[in-house]
Amino acid sequence: MARPILMHAPSFHQSAGPGRGQAPWLWLIAGTGEGPRLAAALLQAGWLVRVSVVSSAAARAYAPHPGLQLAAGAIGSLSPQDTPLAGVRQELERARSRHQPYRWVIDASHPFASRITAALARGCGEAGVPLLRLQRPELPGAAVEILGDLADLQGRVCGGERCLLAIGARRLTEAVGRTPGALHHARILPRPLALQQAMAAGLAAERVACLQPLTSGSERAAVEEALCRRWRIQTVLCRRSGGPGEAHWRAIAHDLGLRLLLLERPEEPGGLLSLSLERLLEQVGTATSGPGDASNRLPALRP
Numbered sequence: 001m002a003r004p005i006l007m008h009a010p011s012f013h014q015s016a017g018p019g020r021g022q023a024p025w026l027w028l029i030a031g032t033g034e035g036p037r038l039a040a041a042l043l044q045a046g047w048l049v050r051v052s053v054v055s056s057a058a059a060r061a062y063a064p065h066p067g068l069q070l071a072a073g074a075i076g077s078l079s080p081q082d083t084p085l086a087g088v089r090q091e092l093e094r095a096r097s098r099h100q101p102y103r104w105v106i107d108a109s110h111p112f113a114s115r116i117t118a119a120l121a122r123g124c125g126e127a128g129v130p131l132l133r134l135q136r137p138e139l140p141g142a143a144v145e146i147l148g149d150l151a152d153l154q155g156r157v158c159g160g161e162r163c164l165l166a167i168g169a170r171r172l173t174e175a176v177g178r179t180p181g182a183l184h185h186a187r188i189l190p191r192p193l194a195l196q197q198a199m200a201a202g203l204a205a206e207r208v209a210c211l212q213p214l215t216s217g218s219e220r221a222a223v224e225e226a227l228c229r230r231w232r233i234q235t236v237l238c239r240r241s242g243g244p245g246e247a248h249w250r251a252i253a254h255d256l257g258l259r260l261l262l263l264e265r266p267e268e269p270g271g272l273l274s275l276s277l278e279r280l281l282e283q284v285g286t287a288t289s290g291p292g293d294a295s296n297r298l299p300a301l302r303p
Contacts, residue, residue: 023048023067023287025100027091029075029116030108032061033243034134034277038108043067046287048100052091057212075116084116088123101129104284107272108134111241111265112168121269132283135274136242139250144260146240153178156261157235164228166238166249167263169194172201175237185231187211187224207231221248228256235259 025048028039035051042049043065050069053059059070076087095101107120117133124131147153150171157163159181165172169188176184186203188194190210198208209227228236233256238249240262253260268274275283 024103025050025095026284027052027095027102027105028108029106029120030134031110032058033245034108034136036061036063038106038134038277038281039068040065041281042284045285047103047284048287050095050102075119084119085123088119089126092123092127092129103130105129105131106134106280106284107131110243111136111268112239114266114268117272118269121272125271131272132280133268133272133274134280135276137276139242139246144250144253144262147237147261147263150174150178150263153237153261157182161235162231162233163235163237164231164233166224166236166245168239169197172197172203176201176203183207185209185227185233187227221251224248225252225256228252228258233258235261237261237263239263240265 023046026042027050028035028042029052030038031053035053039049039051039062048067048069050071051059051062052071052075053062054072054074056072059072062068062070074084074087075091076082076084092102092105105120105124107117109116120131145156147156153175157179161179161182163179163182163184165175165184165186167175169186169191172186172188176182184201184203185207186198186201187209188198188211190212195208195210199205211223227233236249236253236258238246238260240246242265246262249260252258273283
């Protein structure tokens, strides 16, 4: 596996961008869900956009554009001493020193990426840079069981029940510990640390699937549905993200008649301006408009 490129040394740096006195900049922190479409709409409206993603694989979901910069790697990961807050502060300062300060910062990170959301809220507040948070919707669908936290998992899964854990690798040990006797399976990202965490949780190698999220929702759903069939899964535990991942699991659970447990999103910092995708675009406006100028709204997003 190639070593990931750290933040501020992007491997997919597609343009140095116009210089001083030209179009204004936005900093977008996103993934492969809404991020590519959001970036495309912002670029179409005349903004210069720097996108931070967690990996070089995620960066490949973004179409090349002369006004786009991509930085791959965790924010604040340049050294073991760095933190997300330090990374946010450094990036905002670098933008000012380049005479390219950010007009907006848009946090479209995963709802469970609570550390980066907290760091953005504090760092942007200190610097006086406007921050918008993308609010993912609450998805409708068949009945599910909502868990406030993993502690609520205790007693919800019976001994011998074939359970698929799709909550990421970091909390696998806790999830396994709260469901003693279950036949655990896991879907994780293909990263060495994730695999180490799965093995440390006591999962058998043949019950672990290392899969890279795909940009095509239908392909991803087909792979994960095949996993459930192969492993004869009865219960799925995933996160209530409000994004494509949750939508896929809801569809799979419905089609296969599986029980679906959803882990509730963590609370976000107070004072954040959280907006739906369309409302967020209206608030940002075009590169030549003022904030919220309805006469210069961004073009509608394509599905």
